[in-house]
Amino acid sequence: MRTLITGASAGIGAALARELARRGHDLALLARRSDLLEDLATELRAQGRNVATAVCDVIDADAVRHAVRQVEKQLGGPCHLAIANAGVSIPVTAHAFEIRDAEQMLRVNVLGLMYLFDAVIPSMIERGNGRFVGIASIAGLRGLPAAAPYSASKAAVQAFLEAVRIELRPLGVAVTTVNPGFVDTPMTKKNRFRMPFLMTAEKAAGVIADGIDDGKRLIEFPWPTSLMMRAMRLVPDALYERMMTPYARRAMDASKVKR
Numbered sequence: 001m002r003t004l005i006t007g008a009s010a011g012i013g014a015a016l017a018r019e020l021a022r023r024g025h026d027l028a029l030l031a032r033r034s035d036l037l038e039d040l041a042t043e044l045r046a047q048g049r050n051v052a053t054a055v056c057d058v059i060d061a062d063a064v065r066h067a068v069r070q071v072e073k074q075l076g077g078p079c080h081l082a083i084a085n086a087g088v089s090i091p092v093t094a095h096a097f098e099i100r101d102a103e104q105m106l107r108v109n110v111l112g113l114m115y116l117f118d119a120v121i122p123s124m125i126e127r128g129n130g131r132f133v134g135i136a137s138i139a140g141l142r143g144l145p146a147a148a149p150y151s152a153s154k155a156a157v158q159a160f161l162e163a164v165r166i167e168l169r170p171l172g173v174a175v176t177t178v179n180p181g182f183v184d185t186p187m188t189k190k191n192r193f194r195m196p197f198l199m200t201a202e203k204a205a206g207v208i209a210d211g212i213d214d215g216k217r218l219i220e221f222p223w224p225t226s227l228m229m230r231a232m233r234l235v236p237d238a239l240y241e242r243m244m245t246p247y248a249r250r251a252m253d254a255s256k257v258k259r
Contacts, residue, residue: 117164133177136158
């Protein structure tokens, strides 16, 4: 199977590339950091996998289209599976709001996913098969204090994927939403609070790959965090606000923010 992954140079993206390579996938890897991307590609090629790479920033729609054409040409055909993994989380609070940081999260997390969707879906529809996977987050299930733009971006991703899943199913194209909890990646290194049920990127990649193999519409983990957030959706707004107020001042180290 030919599989395309954005944000493949680190974190969940790199772990997914390794896991899917182990399962026999040929890979098209897109990322901004060429050195990390090529190191990963070299590692996977040494294991006998066919790997194509393209340096690309997902906030540039034309660059995404060009990169998709480039890697598919290298692999010898269109990708059957496309994983929109690229994402960014930047500490933004309401009392010290930075619109540029909020815009960056929306561009990468929402538009970046839609740009990949735009680049790969027409071919999948034409062939009558394929799967599009979007990495959202459990954080999108309710508005989280000290993470308002991030929660909003992931909620938008969830709504978008849910809607297009319904539209594309009759055309033979499947859509999967992935809602991870806390995963130990460069993106979470900034967090100075205790992250419950923190999972390694390698374990997360295994869960995601298993869900894709099983054809799941929704892959959400770890289950205790999923259960807690699903329950919180049922809590009345007034009570939720009182419960979450202590977390509104969570300390974060902005110097460690990475994308």
